[in-house]
Amino acid sequence: MTDAVLQSDGDIVMQLRGLVSAPGDEGYVAATSIWARQRDVRPRFVVHCRTANDVQAAIRAARERNLPLSVLGGGHDWAGRALCDGVVIDLTRMRAVIMDSDRRAVTAGGGARVRDITAVTDGHDLAVVAGSVDSVGMAGLTLGGGYGPLIGRFGLALDNLLDAQVVLADGQIVFANAERNEELFWALRGGGGNFGVVTALRYRLHELPNIQSGMLSYPLGEAQSVLEICAAVTASAPDELSVQFGIVAGPDGSFNVLVIPTWCGAIEEGESWLASMMDLGTLLSGSIEQKSYGALLRTFDGFITDGLRVFLDCCWLPALDPGSIQTLVSAMKNAVSPACAIFTHHFRAAATNVPVEETAFGLRREHILVEILTMLPGDSSLREELQHLDWIRNTRDALRSALPGGYPNMLGRNETARATESFGPNAARLMRAKRQYDPDNLFSSAISLPADSA
Numbered sequence: 416m417t418d419a420v421l422q423s424d425g426d427i428v429m430q431l432r433g434l435v436s437a438p439g440d441e442g443y444v445a446a447t448s449i450w451a452r453q454r455d456v457r458p459r460f461v462v463h464c465r466t467a468n469d470v471q472a473a474i475r476a477a478r479e480r481n482l483p484l485s486v487l488g489g490g491h492d493w494a495g496r497a498l499c500d501g502v503v504i505d506l507t508r509m510r511a512v513i514m515d516s517d518r519r520a521v522t523a524g525g526g527a528r529v530r531d532i533t534a535v536t537d538g539h540d541l542a543v544v545a546g547s548v549d550s551v552g553m554a555g556l557t558l559g560g561g562y563g564p565l566i567g568r569f570g571l572a573l574d575n576l577l578d579a580q581v582v583l584a585d586g587q588i589v590f591a592n593a594e595r596n597e598e599l600f601w602a603l604r605g606g607g608g609n610f611g612v613v614t615a616l617r618y619r620l621h622e623l624p625n626i627q628s629g630m631l632s633y634p635l636g637e638a639q640s641v642l643e644i645c646a647a648v649t650a651s652a653p654d655e656l657s658v659q660f661g662i663v664a665g666p667d668g669s670f671n672v673l674v675i676p677t678w679c680g681a682i683e684e685g686e687s688w689l690a691s692m693m694d695l696g697t698l699l700s701g702s703i704e705q706k707s708y709g710a711l712l713r714t715f716d717g718f719i720t721d722g723l724r725v726f727l728d729c730c731w732l733p734a735l736d737p738g739s740i741q742t743l744v745s746a747m748k749n750a751v752s753p754a755c756a757i758f759t760h761h762f763r764a765a766a767t768n769v770p771v772e773e774t775a776f777g778l779r780r781e782h783i784l785v786e787i788l789t790m791l792p793g794d795s796s797l798r799e800e801l802q803h804l805d806w807i808r809n810t811r812d813a814l815r816s817a818l819p820g821g822y823p824n825m826l827g828r829n830e831t832a833r834a835t836e837s838f839g840p841n842a843a844r845l846m847r848a849k850r851q852y853d854p855d856n857l858f859s860s861a862i863s864l865p866a867d868s869a
């Protein structure tokens with residue numbers, strides 16, 4: 416199969432010989448086995464890139480043959496946008512991480528996962544601002560936003576991006592930062608993979624000698640009061656505290672409330688805040704421990720299995736008010752199966768201090784990001800999938816105080832109308848940048864952009 420494809424694909428693909436794999440090849444199977452199992456997508460071939468020049472050649476190959484193109488980073492997009500029916504630009508061999516000698520910044524390859532960076536920075540008591548799970552790709556996370564446990568102190572992941580090397584749709588390799596290609600740099604920070612293939616990203620490093628965190632489990636029956644108290648405590652908490660919560664089934668299939676507080680400041684200053692998190696109700700399990708940042712980002716490992724059928728929706732709540740809590744708790748009490756779950760991220764403090772026009776990310780007011788998801792076995796039936804999709808839709812519809820739009824990294828494919836709302840005041844400027852950098856929409860397998868009003 417590979418030979419046939421290579422022969423029929425002419426000179427350009429010949430040039431990529433050694434980098435290309437096709438259906439049935441080991442490299443192809445590994446690259447296309449992403450976190451969220453896709454059923455109806457069958458890439459024509461995968462180009463396993465090692466350098467920006469390989470990416471240039473892959474883009475040229477796709478363009479000349481008029482094939483769709485997609486970019487595979489960490490493979491953790493729930494909608495499977497890393498894959499398409501044409502050429503997949505696989506960056507998983509571009510995961511090198513190099514720290515500057517003054518230890519103020521770190522540069523990661525376009526395919527690096529969060530864990531590739533913490534493996535380098537952890538031993539130096541330094542941290543990049545990442546999400547809350549270390550298997551996620553750093554580029555995909557950053558280009559769409561990057562909510563994580565350091566958000567209150569240091570903002571989103573994209574607020575900490577200093578420089579990016581990008582292969583554009585016309586094949587040029589450029590750098591984008593605050594001084595060069597500023598408009599591209601602006602658009603990359605929130606507009607996702609819509610503007611080019613990012614082959615390297617340079618991030619600000621933060622000193623972080625201590626992290627204290629834990630996964631605390633409370634009974635679902637106490638969820639309303641646990642979450643109300645939790646919301647009241649965090650409302651007046653210092654920037655160093657972030658609290659994520661989830662309602663998720665344990666191994667026995669019954670649901671519990673998980674509260675995951677993280678303190679990223681001086682130990683003694685966090686003690687009383689963390690103690691209050693241990694006292695939200697009847698604590699079933701969990702304790703607060705001092706750990707490395709890398710260890711913190713492994714907290715959710717037990718909940719993440721590759722190859723499941725994933726369905727997800729999200730919304731932005733202005734606050735975790737008693738009415739919204741009631742809606743979430745009631746949704747979980749009526750969950751279709753233990754495959755249903757809810758997780759939140761709190762957007763606050765430092766992240767809200769960045770002016771909305773500074774990056775393409777469209778919502779800078781304090782809010783709660785709610786993820787409503789189901790993770791089903793890979794062989795689930797259509798009936799099961801529809802039942803779970805209904806549950807997701809009903810849950811989101813019931814959250815009546817939700818703000819317009821939602822986290823672009825978690826919206827579905829082609830959610831143009833919601834994307835327009837999500838990018839808010841930045842929508843028109845983002846579309847101007849799209850027309851400038853990718854007028855033919857080569858990078859169409861990326862997060863949804865606003866409707867183009869031009």
Ligand SMILES: Cc1cc2nc3c(=O)[nH]c(=O)nc-3n(C[C@H](O)[C@H](O)[C@H](O)COP(=O)(O)OP(=O)(O)OC[C@H]3O[C@@H](n4cnc5c(N)ncnc54)[C@H](O)[C@@H]3O)c2cc1C
Binds near residue numbers: 491546550553560
């Ligand atoms: C288990 C899990 C936990 C998560 N936790 C968080 C979290 O804590 N905070 C948060 O904000 N988000 C979180 N997310 C969402 C995550 O940030 C997005 O799904 C993100 O797109 C994943 O990036 P990836 O590289 O792993 O994905 P991929 O599937 O490889 O890529 C997704 C898309 O990103 C773009 N892309 C990726 N790499 C590049 C690149 N180098 N150049 C250009 N475009 C690129 C492409 O358009 C691609 O289609 C989580 C997702 C999962 C599955």
